[in-house]
Amino acid sequence: MNQHLHPDRLFPAAEPLRSISRELYDSITALPIISPHGHTDPSWFAKNQRFSDPSALFLTPDHYVLRLLRSRGLSYDDLGVPRKDGKPVADPQSAWRLLAANYHLFAGTPSRLWIDHSLQFAFGIETPLNSETADKIYQQIAARLGDADLLPLALLDRANVEVIATTEFALDPLTHHSTMLERGMIGRVRTTYRPDDVTDPSRPAIVENLHRFAALTGEDISSWAGLINAHRQRRQTFRQFGAVATDHGVPNAMTADLPMSEKQTLLDKILSGQHDAADAQLFRAQMLTEMAMLSVEDGMVMQIHAGSARNTDPLLFAERGADLGADIPTATDYGNGLRPLLGRFGNEPNLRLLMFVLDETTYARELAPMAGYWPSLMIGPPWWFHDSPQGIRRYLDQVVETAGFYNLAGFNDDTRALLSIPARHDVWRREVCGFLARWVAEHRLSKEAARDIAGHLSYQAAKDAYRIS
Amino acid sequence: MNQHLHPDRLFPAAEPLRSISRELYDSITALPIISPHGHTDPSWFAKNQRFSDPSALFLTPDHYVLRLLRSRGLSYDDLGVPRKDGKPVADPQSAWRLLAANYHLFAGTPSRLWIDHSLQFAFGIETPLNSETADKIYQQIAARLGDADLLPLALLDRANVEVIATTEFALDPLTHHSTMLERGMIGRVRTTYRPDDVTDPSRPAIVENLHRFAALTGEDISSWAGLINAHRQRRQTFRQFGAVATDHGVPNAMTADLPMSEKQTLLDKILSGQHDAADAQLFRAQMLTEMAMLSVEDGMVMQIHAGSARNTDPLLFAERGADLGADIPTATDYGNGLRPLLGRFGNEPNLRLLMFVLDETTYARELAPMAGYWPSLMIGPPWWFHDSPQGIRRYLDQVVETAGFYNLAGFNDDTRALLSIPARHDVWRREVCGFLARWVAEHRLSKEAARDIAGHLSYQAAKDAYRIS
Amino acid sequence: MNQHLHPDRLFPAAEPLRSISRELYDSITALPIISPHGHTDPSWFAKNQRFSDPSALFLTPDHYVLRLLRSRGLSYDDLGVPRKDGKPVADPQSAWRLLAANYHLFAGTPSRLWIDHSLQFAFGIETPLNSETADKIYQQIAARLGDADLLPLALLDRANVEVIATTEFALDPLTHHSTMLERGMIGRVRTTYRPDDVTDPSRPAIVENLHRFAALTGEDISSWAGLINAHRQRRQTFRQFGAVATDHGVPNAMTADLPMSEKQTLLDKILSGQHDAADAQLFRAQMLTEMAMLSVEDGMVMQIHAGSARNTDPLLFAERGADLGADIPTATDYGNGLRPLLGRFGNEPNLRLLMFVLDETTYARELAPMAGYWPSLMIGPPWWFHDSPQGIRRYLDQVVETAGFYNLAGFNDDTRALLSIPARHDVWRREVCGFLARWVAEHRLSKEAARDIAGHLSYQAAKDAYRIS
Structure with missing residues (x-):
């Protein structure tokens, strides 16, 4: 667990x-x-x-999460953070995969506590997030976002x-x-x-x-x-x-x-x-x-x-x-x-x-x-x-x-x-x-x-x- | 206890x-x-x-105690703190009752440790101070202040x-x-x-x-x-x-x-x-x-x-x-x-x-x-x-x-x-x-x-x- | 021990x-x-x-140690710290004795941890340093400094x-x-x-x-x-x-x-x-x-x-x-x-x-x-x-x-x-x-x-x- x-x-x-x-x-x-x-x-x-997608819920609006990923060299373009000039940035699922692949960076941070708690509270997900589980968890969340209990x-x-x-x-x-x-x-x-x-x-x-x-x-x-x-x-x-x-x-x-x-x-x-x-x-x-x-x-x-x-x-x-x-x-x-x-x-x-x-x-x-x-x-x-x-x-x-x-x-x-x-x-x-x-x-x-x-x-x-x- | x-x-x-x-x-x-x-x-x-009264011993000269009571809205007049203009302030026993009624505010403060210790050390009082015990403790102290071992x-x-x-x-x-x-x-x-x-x-x-x-x-x-x-x-x-x-x-x-x-x-x-x-x-x-x-x-x-x-x-x-x-x-x-x-x-x-x-x-x-x-x-x-x-x-x-x-x-x-x-x-x-x-x-x-x-x-x-x- | x-x-x-x-x-x-x-x-x-002597290894180059001894009134002359004017200062073994006699001052300091660890690591010495053991430990160290495993x-x-x-x-x-x-x-x-x-x-x-x-x-x-x-x-x-x-x-x-x-x-x-x-x-x-x-x-x-x-x-x-x-x-x-x-x-x-x-x-x-x-x-x-x-x-x-x-x-x-x-x-x-x-x-x-x-x-x-x- x-x-x-x-x-x-x-x-x-x-x-x-x-x-x-x-x-x-x-x-x-x-x-x-x-x-x-x-x-x-x-x-x-x-x-x-309904919320649009998992990244819009957990990643793009959360500067606690974004900043730590940037600090280890990830780019805000790749994390799907919108640009003023309107140039394209990564799509939500690609950004999510980056979060998952780098989730060990959050060891010891409150962001990790909050995200893990949120995944359990809202979606019943208790599997740790990482590269292997990234897509599956993304789909689990996406599939549920339209449910009445997630409005x-x-x-x-x-x-x-x-x-x-x-x-x-x-x-x-x-x-x-x-x-x-x-x-x-x-x-x-x-x-x-x-x-x-x-x-x-x-x-x-x-x-x-x-x-x-x-x-x-x-x-x-x-x-x-x-x-x-x-x-x-x-x-x-x-x-x-x-x-x-x-x-x-x-x-x-x-x-x-x-x-x-x-x-x-x-x-x-x-x-x-x-x-x-x-x-x-x-x-x-x-x-x-x-x-x-x-x-x-x-x-x-x-x-x-x-x-x-x-x-x-x-x-x-x-x-x-x-x-x-x-x-x-x-x-x-x-x-x-x-x-x-x-x-x-x-x-x-x-x-x-x-x-x-x-x-x-x-x-x-x-x-x-x-x-x-x-x-x-x-x-x-x-x-x-x-x-x-x-x-x-x-x-x-x-x-x-x-x-x-x-x-x-x-x-x-x-x-x-x-x-x-x-x-x-x-x-x-x-x-x-x-x-x-x-x-x-x-x-x-x-x-x-x-x-x-x-x-x-x-x-x-x-x-x-x-x-x- | x-x-x-x-x-x-x-x-x-x-x-x-x-x-x-x-x-x-x-x-x-x-x-x-x-x-x-x-x-x-x-x-x-x-x-x-001899000391004059319990409030003169525990309350009016102790700015640690006075300040915390003031911070929760109690007035220094009601706590018996003398005024420069000589206008009357509360008598010692009324002030003591206010201290007792608000003694829970001192939870976690050293003032509480010191007062409890002092009551035990000087007067043998181990009853917690609160609204119910206020008058009794006041009298216990007042009755002892003239004793030789309290000079x-x-x-x-x-x-x-x-x-x-x-x-x-x-x-x-x-x-x-x-x-x-x-x-x-x-x-x-x-x-x-x-x-x-x-x-x-x-x-x-x-x-x-x-x-x-x-x-x-x-x-x-x-x-x-x-x-x-x-x-x-x-x-x-x-x-x-x-x-x-x-x-x-x-x-x-x-x-x-x-x-x-x-x-x-x-x-x-x-x-x-x-x-x-x-x-x-x-x-x-x-x-x-x-x-x-x-x-x-x-x-x-x-x-x-x-x-x-x-x-x-x-x-x-x-x-x-x-x-x-x-x-x-x-x-x-x-x-x-x-x-x-x-x-x-x-x-x-x-x-x-x-x-x-x-x-x-x-x-x-x-x-x-x-x-x-x-x-x-x-x-x-x-x-x-x-x-x-x-x-x-x-x-x-x-x-x-x-x-x-x-x-x-x-x-x-x-x-x-x-x-x-x-x-x-x-x-x-x-x-x-x-x-x-x-x-x-x-x-x-x-x-x-x-x-x-x-x-x-x-x-x-x-x-x-x-x-x- | x-x-x-x-x-x-x-x-x-x-x-x-x-x-x-x-x-x-x-x-x-x-x-x-x-x-x-x-x-x-x-x-x-x-x-x-080879290192020249025990004091040159543990005392004179270590400002953590020198400073604490000075703070308790010991003089840098007596601790063998060289002077710009070339006037003589204490010899290494006298300085070492002073360190040993005052070693209790280092209780609670990392210097004490480091020196004790170093004595054990380099010389196998596990005896606590003090006035009684000063000369013996000095000689134990001095005798080993030329050994191949101490270069x-x-x-x-x-x-x-x-x-x-x-x-x-x-x-x-x-x-x-x-x-x-x-x-x-x-x-x-x-x-x-x-x-x-x-x-x-x-x-x-x-x-x-x-x-x-x-x-x-x-x-x-x-x-x-x-x-x-x-x-x-x-x-x-x-x-x-x-x-x-x-x-x-x-x-x-x-x-x-x-x-x-x-x-x-x-x-x-x-x-x-x-x-x-x-x-x-x-x-x-x-x-x-x-x-x-x-x-x-x-x-x-x-x-x-x-x-x-x-x-x-x-x-x-x-x-x-x-x-x-x-x-x-x-x-x-x-x-x-x-x-x-x-x-x-x-x-x-x-x-x-x-x-x-x-x-x-x-x-x-x-x-x-x-x-x-x-x-x-x-x-x-x-x-x-x-x-x-x-x-x-x-x-x-x-x-x-x-x-x-x-x-x-x-x-x-x-x-x-x-x-x-x-x-x-x-x-x-x-x-x-x-x-x-x-x-x-x-x-x-x-x-x-x-x-x-x-x-x-x-x-x-x-x-x-x-x-x-």
């Missing part, structure tokens, strides 16, 4: 740790999945159509997903969410307000976007107050489509709290297209503080995903665009960065700020102390490269003692890959149980407390953190 | 690790406590009066404290230490010279303080040589009250080694009140090097507590003052920071420099290599947020291989909470034994060597590091 | 981890050693003469070293490698091209060195193209002596990609001796990119050893020179630093870039994501202070999940101490097996996959990474 599907996988191997882990895990497996942040495609749920909504049911949030930019027409609103699906599916398209002046289309933002909201975005009003209004619209949260993708955690005259000068510069990189940074920093102010007003939970240098390979970006593996984390300074925002709004009872982290050195040094002090601040789950067994262990090791368990926001899968959702939540739950089992065995927690915490971190923490009732 | 009081608590759970841990621990439990750095109130020992000096005896150091600013009148000198108590209780009040120009009262320093010592502090003479003299006075060490709380580890003319110019600027933040930084940096020079002269051990951004919540500071949870660690650069000081005095046999660390990334990268080279430099124990089971594990994991065991300064409790002293030393000793047991079981240390090292790190290392004979 | 020689040393102590570790280890012990980067003296292999080439055979690389500067005459070429030894012994002597303008002799470089190659190094041609030619010469790799010791990971006119201006400044520290930094940064270009041309593997602040103790450097323990790691930024180089050449199939790391915070944050994307980039083994049991554990913990096992370059011993080579490779192999055993026991890897990976990381990975056929 595939070793990744062993019922005791990821639990500490030595006794009594394994038995305690299993006991804790058994007490939480029935809990539904809350997926309050991610990047699934809302059209899947609005249209509920997107059936998969949500089978995975016991109670709530799932997608993420849309401020200018998004929310077409699919409108369809879902008509069908009474909003609540289970929710959008999230991610205004990077109108808050990040490093985007080439920023001026055009701001004018579209004005048109969409009817506000005069050439004045600072008008710009904020446009956000205020757009946030309200998003809330009609179930949004409980905003999300902000920023290269670092810098915030600012400028006087009004400087804010207006900055906006004037952006709108005139005369800004430089420092202006762009300052605008993003100020906009985070404005978003905090609006969260104080409307109660939307504010997520900050900071610390990724995007598109670091100019060749890749020119050939195929974004989100294909060349985003690299950078050192991030939360202490100094968040100081202006927190100094202004950090004690507001209505503010809820969730920090997602790519720089693990900040867990124990800054974020746990900050989350253990500020009523508004919680630590998001281990993110991106750290959403893995060892990543989860390092996270819990470094945040719990100073922030406690109850300043954590539970789990997010943050994925574009629908089938990986149950796999990712399962890894989180297993790791939480293994972690708690170690502490129970060391007499640092009672088994009863551990059971409460396991349930909390698997389910309720996410609902509480995101104010989902 | 309370799981935190299990005799095997914190030891690795799997055999043979647990048995070896227990054996090592049994060999060191009788050793006295050396507490060479901390913030207990010297009046406790000089006056030996401060009796507690030192019961905890087997051989030496305890308090920390006083340069301008402190040392009134209580004078009382203790008359009574022959100096030696067991010692002061520590912490001249931040006259070395940190970011303090609003710095100019006034420097003039008071001149008055106190009879030196002309308007010349650099006079200022250093004032320190030289004041250090001598502190030594009469048992001081073996100085202590320096600085936001970073920068040191400087300026020519005399620049030092005098800098001092002139400070005294005229014309200095900016960069001047203040440079003055602190130069004063560290001056203190090293004085340590070479007088043999006092120099402690540097670097890397905390203090009072990051302006609202809290305005309402209630300092040391209430809003101090946040920052990234610290020891390699470049200490270079001027070490380049000047690092090879002096009489210099002993103890570094306390909030930025754990420096353990393996900089501090262990530096402590493993410079004869003057030792690494202080895991500090503040890292004075915890996982914090101690990370510390030993990262410093021992490069610095060895004998460049470590043993343990400091660094606490304001008298009852937590035995609890904190016990956590350190248990973790040291667990760490050594792992290495014995992996055949990296003989059991005999492990026993020697366990004893050294529990007792002798602190005496040696602080030159306490 | 010496506990460091236990057959199960370093393996996890609890079952089933230990048994799995042993089984994996047994499957790889017969594999030869590949030592593709190090600092052994080529004259040892060219001349194959350098015999030691390579006994240690099953298949390939060993030395490191020479660009201006090195390669005398010993010429001797070895005549004797048909090149291939087993190889040089490495380390052009720091002509790429680092912070060296006082840089201008003189560049002129010598011109004389050696016949190129006009006053033009940028000529300078690059000189490197191109010198690299070819090194390849005749078996070089498969270049090596670059730099204080940080900054690279640059300047236009030709700026490169020429920079070179003019260097050659005129008018450059400042920023020019030196920029020149080093640009030269890394030039070396990458030449690697694209000639296929030589490019090693970057970044992040050490060299010679931080001016007194030591003035008295005795470099490489004696005062080199201290600094924080390093690989993401931003390498961006110019990778943006230019990162997708070239012929480029192979190996990064060696002293700042462990970059493992998971930057390097694993980068190595898991760029086809040209691999992560070197844990380096210098991190070439230790805990260092290897932290390394594997933090790099494998994101970079996989197959973006790692296997092991390097990087040593000046010939006898430590088998000891260091053995520690690596044991730790790899212990790490894999944990994952097998947690059902994250099959035992078959673990066996493949253990063999790969012990042997084939280094051959592949260095393109040694």
Whole structure:
């Protein structure tokens, strides 16, 4: 059997740790999945159509998988990744064969855990993937994709997903969410307000976007107050489509709290297209503080995903665009960065700020102390490269003692890959149980407390953190 | 029973690790406590009066506890934390009930270990604290506070404290230490010279303080040589009250080694009140090097507590003052920071420099290599947020291989909470034994060597590091 | 018996981890050693003469050992470290006695593991070293040094070293490698091209060195193209002596990609001796990119050893020179630093870039994501202070999940101490097996996959990474 599907996988191997882990895990497996942040495609749920082919499900949209294959010399053309110039790339089955032939490269990576789990969960496939099994598994998957239990909504049911949030930019027409609103699906599916398209002046289309933002909201975005009003209004619209949260993708955690005259000068510069990189940074920093102010007003939970240098390979970006593996984390300074925002709004009872982290050195040094002090601040789950067994262990090791368990926001899968959702939540739950089992065995927690915490971190923490009732 | 009081608590759970841990621990439990750095109130020992109430013992002076409650939305008014404006705050028993009702928030934190241990050690209370038990435990404590064995000096005896150091600013009148000198108590209780009040120009009262320093010592502090003479003299006075060490709380580890003319110019600027933040930084940096020079002269051990951004919540500071949870660690650069000081005095046999660390990334990268080279430099124990089971594990994991065991300064409790002293030393000793047991079981240390090292790190290392004979 | 020689040393102590570790280890012990980067003296292999005395073998050339003794107050004079002024220092046997009397200071350090292993491997000595055994062990070693099986080439055979690389500067005459070429030894012994002597303008002799470089190659190094041609030619010469790799010791990971006119201006400044520290930094940064270009041309593997602040103790450097323990790691930024180089050449199939790391915070944050994307980039083994049991554990913990096992370059011993080579490779192999055993026991890897990976990381990975056929 595939070793990744062993019922005791990821639990500490030595006794009594394994038995305690299993006991804790058994007490939480029935809990539904809350997926309050991610990047699934809302059209899947609005249209509920079949997925096209196995590679479209497991390979081409998954930058975790693509990047590792590229790192060992495979070409994105051969892996079927579309090109901007429209030149042909490999067909899905050829690409699948390459994945299978190189599947040993994923030994030790969470991608391997997720794919193996997904193949079992969705298709009942427990055969290890390799060159010999490639075609057979491809056909097994392809033959099943039209089945009723493999349509997107059936998969949500089978995975016991109670709530799932997608993420849309401020200018998004929310077409699919409108369809879902008509069908009474909003609540289970929710959008999230991610205004990077109108808050990040490093985007080439920023001026055009701001004018579209004005048109969409009817506000005069050439004045600072008008710009904020446009956000205020757009946030309200998003809330009609179930949004409980905003999300902000920023290269670092810098915030600012400028006087009004400087804010207006900055906006004037952006709108005139005369800004430089420092202006762009300052605008993003100020906009985070404005978003905090609006969260104080409307109660939307504010997520900050900071610390990724995007598109670091100019060749890749020119050939195929974004989100294909060349985003690299950078050192991030939360202490100094968040100081202006927190100094202004950090004690507001209505503010809820969730920090997602790519720089693990900040867990124990800054974020746990900050989350253990500020009523508004919680630590998001281990993110991106750290959403893995060892990543989860390092996270819990470094945040719990100073922030406690109850300043954590539970789990997010943050994925574009629908089938990986149950796999990712399962890894989180297993790791939480293994972690708690170690502490129970060391007499640092009672088994009863551990059971409460396991349930909390698997389910309720996410609902509480995101104010989902 | 309370799981935190299990005799095997914190030891690795799997055999043979647990048995070896227990054996090592049994060999060191009788050793006295050396507490060479901390913030207990010297009046406790000089006056030996009863503590007023349970909250004054466990809650209001303990920023570890207060901060975590605040982070979950509890107000400092309701927790009985005094306000600068004198407005009323909750009475001690109401505050205690809030602590008890929210005690589950401390699951997994060292505060929980320390409080549970303290309740057992001082009062024999082994019942878990919660809403149901709150009033009963409050009364049990209150009823005992006047008993002879709960007066401060009796507690030192019961905890087997051989030496305890308090920390006083340069301008402190040392009134209580004078009382203790008359009574022959100096030696067991010692002061520590912490001249931040006259070395940190970011303090609003710095100019006034420097003039008071001149008055106190009879030196002309308007010349650099006079200022250093004032320190030289004041250090001598502190030594009469048992001081073996100085202590320096600085936001970073920068040191400087300026020519005399620049030092005098800098001092002139400070005294005229014309200095900016960069001047203040440079003055602190130069004063560290001056203190090293004085340590070479007088043999006092120099402690540097670097890397905390203090009072990051302006609202809290305005309402209630300092040391209430809003101090946040920052990234610290020891390699470049200490270079001027070490380049000047690092090879002096009489210099002993103890570094306390909030930025754990420096353990393996900089501090262990530096402590493993410079004869003057030792690494202080895991500090503040890292004075915890996982914090101690990370510390030993990262410093021992490069610095060895004998460049470590043993343990400091660094606490304001008298009852937590035995609890904190016990956590350190248990973790040291667990760490050594792992290495014995992996055949990296003989059991005999492990026993020697366990004893050294529990007792002798602190005496040696602080030159306490 | 010496506990460091236990057959199960370093393996996890609890079952089933230990048994799995042993089984994996047994499957790889017969594999030869590949030592593709190090600092052994080529004259040892060219001349194959006896080592002079025990201290010359174990103490005076080993800065790991010297530094720790100095850190506890021992003087380099007493340890027999030569002085620039030629004043006498202790004789070898006195120095050896000091090492023995202080050998307990090495408890917990890898130096202790290596020395104990070396004494057993080379001399069959299993008695623990201490004051009592010092003279006897000294004599045992001294008596054997002339034996045939203790000459350098015999030691390579006994240690099953298949390939060993030395490191020479660009201006090195390669005398010993010429001797070895005549004797048909090149291939087993190889040089490495380390052009720091002509790429680092912070060296006082840089201008003189560049002129010598011109004389050696016949190129006009006053033009940028000529300078690059000189490197191109010198690299070819090194390849005749078996070089498969270049090596670059730099204080940080900054690279640059300047236009030709700026490169020429920079070179003019260097050659005129008018450059400042920023020019030196920029020149080093640009030269890394030039070396990458030449690697694209000639296929030589490019090693970057970044992040050490060299010679931080001016007194030591003035008295005795470099490489004696005062080199201290600094924080390093690989993401931003390498961006110019990778943006230019990162997708070239012929480029192979190996990064060696002293700042462990970059493992998971930057390097694993980068190595898991760029086809040209691999992560070197844990380096210098991190070439230790805990260092290897932290390394594997933090790099494998994101970079996989197959973006790692296997092991390097990087040593000046010939006898430590088998000891260091053995520690690596044991730790790899212990790490894999944990994952097998947690059902994250099959035992078959673990066996493949253990063999790969012990042997084939280094051959592949260095393109040694």
